[in-house]
Amino acid sequence: MATPDDPAYAVRVLLVEDHDKVAEALGLAFEGFADVELIERANSLETGVAAAVRLGPDVVLLDRRLPDGDAIEAIGRFAPARVLVLTGDATSRMTARLLEAGGAGLLLKSGLLEDLIGAIKLVAAGEIVIDRELLPGRADRLGGQR
Known part of the structure; x- marks a missing residue:
């Protein structure tokens, strides 16, 4: 069995997404990357937490708005996985929340x-990743261009 230090290791990802089309598209997309493995998909916070406990993913890829609550409020329930x-x-x-x-x-x-x-791999390695569109002052750093 490969370990995180092994070059053949694939980051184990649990996807928690309630929109079937989005989940299916991500599942298909992940198949093209050998270093990221989608281990299961859940469609609510409750089923996601249960899957995380059962499977022990490295990373939980979590939709913010789910039928049974706000993902940010539930982050701690997925520990020790990185969310x-x-x-x-x-x-x-x-x-900030x-x-x-x-x-x-x-x-x-x-x-x-x-x-x-790339963000999944960085998060699995212990980094924190924030979308560059959400960083303050991004227009100044980019010269006002996209």
Whole structure:
């Protein structure tokens, strides 16, 4: 069995997403990356927490808005897994709440797949990842261009 220090190791990801089309698309996309393995998909916080306890993922990829609650408020329930939250929209206050709750990352759903895969690997390695669109002063650093 490969360990996290082994080059053949794949980051084990639990996806908690209630929209079937989004979950299916992510599942198919992950198949193209040997170093990221989608181990299970849950469609609510309750089923996600149960799956995390049962499977022990490295990273939980968590939709912010789920039918049974706000993902940020539930981050601690997924410990010891690192939690990367996906959202359609975000604010600086949401970013602060995520960090206060022990979250490891916040990404916009509109981002690139390669950025998501990179963020999953960074989060698994112990880093904190915040979507560059959510960082204060980003327009100044980018010269006002996208």
